[in-house]
Amino acid sequence: MSGAARKSGCQPKRSRRSSAGLQTSFSDDREQVVYEMAMALANSRWAPQGLYDRAVKALGHVGITDVITLMGYYTSVSMTLAFYDVPAGAPGMAR
Numbered sequence: 042m043s044g045a046a047r048k049s050g051c052q053p054k055r056s057r058r059s060s061a062g063l064q065t066s067f068s069d070d071r072e073q074v075v076y077e078m079a080m081a082l083a084n085s086r087w088a089p090q091g092l093y094d095r096a097v098k099a100l101g102h103v104g105i106t107d108v109i110t111l112m113g114y115y116t117s118v119s120m121t122l123a124f125y126d127v128p129a130g131a132p133g134m135a136r
Contacts, residue, residue, distance in 0.1 A: 074099045075108055082112065 064080075067073040074096050081088045088096070096105050 070095075071099045078105070078108055079112060082109070 065076065067076060074092070077092055078088060078096055081092060100108065
């Protein structure tokens with residue numbers, strides 16, 4: 042786990058489970074909904090009605106849109122880094 046992840050409060054056990062593709066759970070309802078949204082959209086590309094209903098209740102439509110936007114941004118950045126085969130910890134380009 043990165044230092045940034047530790048500083049943000051990520052728990053190592055949860056990160057390892059998630060990285061291994063195993064389910065994990067959160068005690069905070071909003072965190073749980075965000076995690077389930079991310080897993081559903083990344084894996085099956087649709088959200089079941091129950092998850093949709095819980096997301097609307099926990100996050101509202103603006104919050105749902107924020108989560109999806111952040112997921113898209115992260116995906117775009119990670120695909121770009123993967124395409125250019127940027128190694129972990131690489132320094133930025135000189136300007």
